[in-house]
Amino acid sequence: MGNKILQVGLIGAGRIGKMHAENIANNFPKVNIKSLADPSINKDWAKSLNIKNCYLDPDLVINDEEIDAVIIASPTPTHIEFIKQCSEYKKHIFCEKPIAFTVNEIIEVIDIIEKEKVFLQVGLNRRFDNHFQEMKKKLKDGSIGDLHTIHITNRDSSIPKFKFLRSSGGLLLDLSIHDFDMVQYLTGLNILEIFVNGNVFIEPDLKKIGDIDTATITLELENDIMCSIQNCRQTHYGYDQRIEIFGSEGALFVDNNHENLCYLFTDKDTTRARLMTSFIERYEKSFISELNHFFECIHSGQKPIVGPREILSAVQVAIAGQKSLEKNQPQKVIR
Amino acid sequence: MSQIKLAIIGFGRIGKIHAENILHIQGVELAVVIDPLLDEDSHLFDSKTIISKDIEVLTTLREIDGVIICSPSIHHIDQIKTAANKIKNIFCEKPLALDLDEIASIQELSIKQKLNLHIGFNRRFDPDFQKLKKNIDDGVVGDIYQITITSRDPSPPSIDYIKESGGLFLDMTIHDFDMIRYLTNAEVDEIYVKGKCMVDPNIGKAGDIDTAIINMKLTNGVIASIINSRKAVYGYDQRIEILGSKGSLQVGNQLLHGINKGTERGFSSGNPKNFFIDRYADSYELEMRNFIDSIKGKKVSYPSVRDALKTLEVGIAANKSLLKNKPIQL
Numbered sequence: 001m002g003n004k005i006l007q008v009g010l011i012g013a014g015r016i017g018k019m020h021a022e023n024i025a026n027n028f029p030k031v032n033i034k035s036l037a038d039p040s041i042n043k044d045w046a047k048s049l050n051i052k053n054c055y056l057d058p059d060l061v062i063n064d065e066e067i068d069a070v071i072i073a074s075p076t077p078t079h080i081e082f083i084k085q086c087s088e089y090k091k092h093i094f095c096e097k098p099i100a101f102t103v104n105e106i107i108e109v110i111d112i113i114e115k116e117k118v119f120l121q122v123g124l125n126r127r128f129d130n131h132f133q134e135m136k137k138k139l140k141d142g143s144i145g146d147l148h149t150i151h152i153t154n155r156d157s158s159i160p161k162f163k164f165l166r167s168s169g170g171l172l173l174d175l176s177i178h179d180f181d182m183v184q185y186l187t188g189l190n191i192l193e194i195f196v197n198g199n200v201f202i203e204p205d206l207k208k209i210g211d212i213d214t215a216t217i218t219l220e221l222e223n224d225i226m227c228s229i230q231n232c233r234q235t236h237y238g239y240d241q242r243i244e245i246f247g248s249e250g251a252l253f254v255d256n257n258h259e260n261l262c263y264l265f266t267d268k269d270t271t272r273a274r275l276m277t278s279f280i281e282r283y284e285k286s287f288i289s290e291l292n293h294f295f296e297c298i299h300s301g302q303k304p305i306v307g308p309r310e311i312l313s314a315v316q317v318a319i320a321g322q323k324s325l326e327k328n329q330p331q332k333v334i335r
Numbered sequence: 336m337s338q339i340k341l342a343i344i345g346f347g348r349i350g351k352i353h354a355e356n357i358l359h360i361q362g363v364e365l366a367v368v369i370d371p372l373l374d375e376d377s378h379l380f381d382s383k384t385i386i387s388k389d390i391e392v393l394t395t396l397r398e399i400d401g402v403i404i405c406s407p408s409i410h411h412i413d414q415i416k417t418a419a420n421k422i423k424n425i426f427c428e429k430p431l432a433l434d435l436d437e438i439a440s441i442q443e444l445s446i447k448q449k450l451n452l453h454i455g456f457n458r459r460f461d462p463d464f465q466k467l468k469k470n471i472d473d474g475v476v477g478d479i480y481q482i483t484i485t486s487r488d489p490s491p492p493s494i495d496y497i498k499e500s501g502g503l504f505l506d507m508t509i510h511d512f513d514m515i516r517y518l519t520n521a522e523v524d525e526i527y528v529k530g531k532c533m534v535d536p537n538i539g540k541a542g543d544i545d546t547a548i549i550n551m552k553l554t555n556g557v558i559a560s561i562i563n564s565r566k567a568v569y570g571y572d573q574r575i576e577i578l579g580s581k582g583s584l585q586v587g588n589q590l591l592h593g594i595n596k597g598t599e600r601g602f603s604s605g606n607p608k609n610f611f612i613d614r615y616a617d618s619y620e621l622e623m624r625n626f627i628d629s630i631k632g633k634k635v636s637y638p639s640v641r642d643a644l645k646t647l648e649v650g651i652a653a654n655k656s657l658l659k660n661k662p663i664q665l
Binding site: 145146148149151155195197198199201202214215216217218220224226227228230232235236237240246248249250251328329330 | 478480481483485487527529531533534546547548550551552556558559560562564566567568569572578580581582583660661662
């Protein structure tokens with residue numbers, strides 16, 4: 001990065017917004033968070049990170065001429081409006097996934113950012129996980145021969161509150177969306193068809209809003225590649241994140257991280273810690289890497305590798321998945 | 336009870352496994368081996384064993400307590416019918432048959448003649464899977480949400496075998512269907528499969544697939560999936576994983592050796608065991624001991640004709656789903 005200090009604004013200082021702010025403060029000396037906007041700000045926390053301005057009104061962040069880029073980490077339903085405004089004020093944008101729940105809104109965003117010539121990076125952080133990157137590299141260099149199948153396990157440690165679930169867009173748009181993107185990222189192939197086998201085991205209220213908390217998903221990709229995804233909102237044993245890729249000459253596997261590396265051996269059995277609790281611990285490095293990429297793109301003028309087109313593709317799969325769930329039939333992904 | 340006398344029909348790969356196990360069990364003798372390809376002076380394990388090419392030998396011999404059928408599956412039905420005239424204790428390898436009516440006729444015969452008819456779903460007797468089942472039944476992980484079986488062979492059988500096998504689902508996946516039913520105490524309610532020919536185009540030309548992902552709903556609401564391939568170059572890949580309301584249970588692969596080697600290039604460890612004969616060696620012995628216990632009059636649980644019927648129904652539905660690319664209700 002160059003010598004100029006990049007001025008950044010933050011909209012939304014919930015769990016993930018705070019994490020981004022801390023990552024910037026601790027890892028990027030040439031980036032300064034000038035302002036943040038959030039309806040309920042912890043001023044002491046903001047002060048500890050040397051964030052000068054704390055606003056309730058996001059406009060004050062977006063209108064600020066000194067600010068080069070805005071990080072949007074507010075609830076998903078607000079993303080579209082903030083992206084539009086930021087584009088108009090020529091801010092580069094980093095927005096949490098899935099940016100919107102509908103295809104039309106995302107297409108609109110693509111048009112706007114292209115017209116205003118700003119960058120929009122989407123927070124599909126798992127693409128920046130070094131373990132998955134290694135997996136992609138080994139798949140590409142032919143370590144396992146021809147690709148046959150992919151299997152992703154993606155399960156949360158404990159189910160979020162119903163209030164969050166209700167506005168999350170549903171399991172497929174909130175949780176599985178990462179897996180749809182990961183499958184397409186790892187293989188470089190599009191998902192053509194989806195079948196969702198879902199059920200409600202944990203939160204009975206989900207039935208009322210047509211959502212599910214557990215799903216096993218079958219995908220068909222280009223080149224006859226098949227894929228399965230296991231999702232669940234609650235494991236109790238931790239954040240379960242595994243990927244297996246199977247090929248003609250072998251297989252690749254990325255395993256889980258445990259909370260610590262300590263084993264205990266006794267006359268009864270061998271035990272060790274549960275898995276890491278959440279995405280914040282498991283994907284810690286990837287959240288820093290994705291910001292690094294964003295800031296480097298702004299500096300160099302190169303377009304970010306994961307933007308609205310990539311999230312659009314994953315959202316299209318999720319929407320076909322919702323239809324599959326409703327109809328209990330496989331559905332082609334409409335592009 | 337005096338010495339238990341057993342007959343084996345079909346002395347191929349699996350027949351030999353059973354014969355060897357029988358010879359290690361006390362109070363049991365292998366009285367007859369019937370196989371059209373065996374010479375009468377073939378040297379077997381036990382000099383007292385009679386060798387015959389013809390199943391009719393069963394009707395002339397006195398005192399055979401049990402018969403073990405390990406012939407090619409097209410012969411199973413006729414051989415059970417013949418054997419049942421004289422012998423009540425019958426063990427038959429899977430698949431019992433590839434036709435539902437044929438299995439139904441055996442079910443009827445079994446009831447009428449009060450047969451003690453065991454089916455060779457050996458994996459139920461694998462010590463790891465038995466422990467898994469006990470953990471499930473004891474409620475260690477609460478209610479089951481998801482169950483996943485990964486089942487991959489190290490290399491495909493010959494094309495001639497594949498042509499006769501009934502296809503991937505009836506030949507290979509049938510074990511996984513049975514395991515899912517066994518572990519969850521439920522039946523398959525709906526099945527959706529994706530299958531392709533990825534390993535060898537000749538398998539496709541023979542009308543079969545070699546790679547599949549299966550997605551099922553069970554009668555108790557559980558979501559079940561199976562991942563199959565005819566060829567995993569790294570060995571016989573056999574894993575089961577369960578997610579429940581209180582946590583998870585996993586059975587991993589058994590490895591060829593326990594060495595973990597670390598060098599400047601990284602670490603390497605043993606591959607999974609080669610194939611079913613190594614991986615499920617214990618299960619073959621335990622299913623045979625279970626069969627012999629039942630002959631002795633002990634009350635045992637065992638895979639029955641009903642299990643053969645139910646798994647075949649699932650296999651047939653799987654083939655239908657593959658053809659139509661739709662979920663099929665059972």
